[in-house]
Amino acid sequence: MSIxxxxxxxxxxxxxxxxxxATEDPVVRTDAGWVQGExxxxxxxxxxxxxxxxxxxxxxxxxxxxVKPWQGVRTAQDFxxxxxxxxxxxxxxxxxxxxxxxLDLNVYVPEKARTPEGSARRAVLVWFHGGGLTxxxxxxxxxxxxxRQTGTVVVTVNYRLGAMGFLxxxxxxxxARDKVSGNFGMLxxxxxxxxxxxxxxxxxxDPGRVTIAGESAGGRSVCTQLASPTAKGLFRAGIIQSxxxxxxxxxxxxxxxxxxxxxxxxxGCADVACLRAKPPAEILAAQSxxxxxxxxxxxxxxxxxxxxxxxxxxxxxxxxxxxxxDEGRLFAFAxxxxxxxxxxxxxxxxxxxxxxxxxxxARYPLSSYPxxxxxxxxxxxxxxxxxxxxRLDSTLAGRGKVYAYEFADRTSPPFASLRNLGTxxxxxxxxxxxxxxxxxxxxxxxxxxxEQRRLARQMVQYWGSFVRDGVPRAAGQxxxxxxxxxxxxxxxTSAGGNETSATVHSEHRCNLWDAETVTQNx
Numbered sequence: 001m002s003i004x005x006x007x008x009x010x011x012x013x014x015x016x017x018x019x020x021x022a023t024e025d026p027v028v029r030t031d032a033g034w035v036q037g038e039x040x041x042x043x044x045x046x047x048x049x050x051x052x053x054x055x056x057x058x059x060x061x062x063x064x065x066x067v068k069p070w071q072g073v074r075t076a077q078d079f080x081x082x083x084x085x086x087x088x089x090x091x092x093x094x095x096x097x098x099x100x101x102x103l104d105l106n107v108y109v110p111e112k113a114r115t116p117e118g119s120a121r122r123a124v125l126v127w128f129h130g131g132g133l134t135x136x137x138x139x140x141x142x143x144x145x146x147x148r149q150t151g152t153v154v155v156t157v158n159y160r161l162g163a164m165g166f167l168x169x170x171x172x173x174x175x176a177r178d179k180v181s182g183n184f185g186m187l188x189x190x191x192x193x194x195x196x197x198x199x200x201x202x203x204x205x206d207p208g209r210v211t212i213a214g215e216s217a218g219g220r221s222v223c224t225q226l227a228s229p230t231a232k233g234l235f236r237a238g239i240i241q242s243x244x245x246x247x248x249x250x251x252x253x254x255x256x257x258x259x260x261x262x263x264x265x266x267x268g269c270a271d272v273a274c275l276r277a278k279p280p281a282e283i284l285a286a287q288s289x290x291x292x293x294x295x296x297x298x299x300x301x302x303x304x305x306x307x308x309x310x311x312x313x314x315x316x317x318x319x320x321x322x323x324x325x326d327e328g329r330l331f332a333f334a335x336x337x338x339x340x341x342x343x344x345x346x347x348x349x350x351x352x353x354x355x356x357x358x359x360x361x362a363r364y365p366l367s368s369y370p371x372x373x374x375x376x377x378x379x380x381x382x383x384x385x386x387x388x389x390x391r392l393d394s395t396l397a398g399r400g401k402v403y404a405y406e407f408a409d410r411t412s413p414p415f416a417s418l419r420n421l422g423t424x425x426x427x428x429x430x431x432x433x434x435x436x437x438x439x440x441x442x443x444x445x446x447x448x449x450x451e452q453r454r455l456a457r458q459m460v461q462y463w464g465s466f467v468r469d470g471v472p473r474a475a476g477q478x479x480x481x482x483x484x485x486x487x488x489x490x491x492x493t494s495a496g497g498n499e500t501s502a503t504v505h506s507e508h509r510c511n512l513w514d515a516e517t518v519t520q521n522x
């Protein structure tokens with residue numbers, strides 16, 4: 001066995017510095033130094049561990065570098081700073097963050113995960129947060145109960161966002177040395193995975209059994225990492241929750257560079273040195289109106305993810321993939337009702353024609369829905385999330401097992417950001433709503449009734465089984481299907497319970513939206 005492998009296999013019970021022995025809080029040695037977490041009712045947690053050097057000054061828009069070792073014991077009992085982002089309606093995001101020193105992660109360990117040397121280590125879930133690649137942080141979910149219930153170790157990750165994470169240039173001053181790749185947020189995720197591979201064994205986790213997962217932009221991140229050659233070997237499975245939108249598409253290098261040039265012009269900069277000198281607040285103020293997303297054309301992502309999947313040039317690992325039944329209701333509410341201009345019956349045909357065309361208007365007649373906003377939201381959710389998820393199932397099927405689900409609890413309580421608005425809008429099984437069935441969303445309890453708590457326990461079993469064994473199972477429940485076109489509909493007992501559906505493609509009118517995709521891409 002090599003010295004590197006011996007280091008990974010080092011005993012979990014290791015000597016603790018004398019000055020740290022007086023406390024009952026757990027202390028673990030990482031490859032950069034000792035960290036001291038804390039014991040909770042659910043197990044042990046280590047918060048705000050840096051996994052890379054702060055990307056500040058000359059390291060802004062550079063690939064992440066390994067964190068420098070520290071002396072003594074570092075306290076790991078508070079979340080690190082959120083990466084640069086604007087304020088939002090989410091709890092804890094009332095103020096913007098202008099902090100670039102944000103490349104931290106959090107580790108949640110079941111109480112009994114500190115196993116004797118030689119015993120089996122626990123499977124690991126690494127969670128990438130959502131937020132449109134412009135917002136959010138690893139602390140958006142607190143998975144301590146999930147870790148305990150599933151017997152897994154869970155890692156949640158911060159990564160660079162917006163312009164800080166996805167600016168691309170071609171050398172604004174004409175010099176190749178100033179090229180900026182545009183994939184820094186994704187490279188941060190890979191750095192966190194390398195940290196996990198090197199260190200998670202010391203927390204009781206198995207570095208050979210890592211599953212990456214995420215919701216919305218976090219799910220898109222998983223989809224992107226599945227297609228990245230530089231991510232191979234960093235994980236053995238993936239979970240994509242509402243992340244297949246846009247067919248996991250990335251910006252072309254040409255598009256990204258053009259957007260980068262426009263962004264630089266907005267800041268009055270002619271070169272990257274000028275951009276690096278701008279304070280984070282100015283970068284944040286200038287980034288609105290641009291598409292911050294991964295970029296194709298380099299070593300990280302040579303081709304579009306769907307092309308990589310179709311051509312077999314992607315990680316052939318088991319995948320769980322799904323969407324929510326009413327994804328579009330969140331977005332339609334935000335566009336119309338939240339702004340005080342609910343969509344009316346008179347405006348509905350005009351808006352639908354402008355956004356989706358005459359055929360979509362005919363396929364989503366207003367008479368079939370309780371309100372115009374709901375009708376529009378149904379079309380939006382089908383086009384943006386449901387049908388791309390089903391297409392991804394088919395594309396990935398040739399590379400390995402793909403297990404498909406649809407979260408369909410239309411009685412689910414709106415997630416915390418929406419509950420705080422005090423609206424009676426019917427969100428149904430909208431975007432993000434499934435997260436609170438798996439984790440403490442924003443660290444808060446969710447008002448689930450008895451039926452919903454039962455469904456939540458079943459979902460935790462499905463997800464936990466997949467993380468541990470690569471196959472999603474739940475006691476006494478139907479298997480999650482792994483054949484294209486079939487999904488496991490996740491519902492409460494009074495709504496029919498969990499059942500396999502082979503009609504979800506037609507229910508979401510995917511023959512319309514698939515044809516639109518062929519036309520747009522063709």
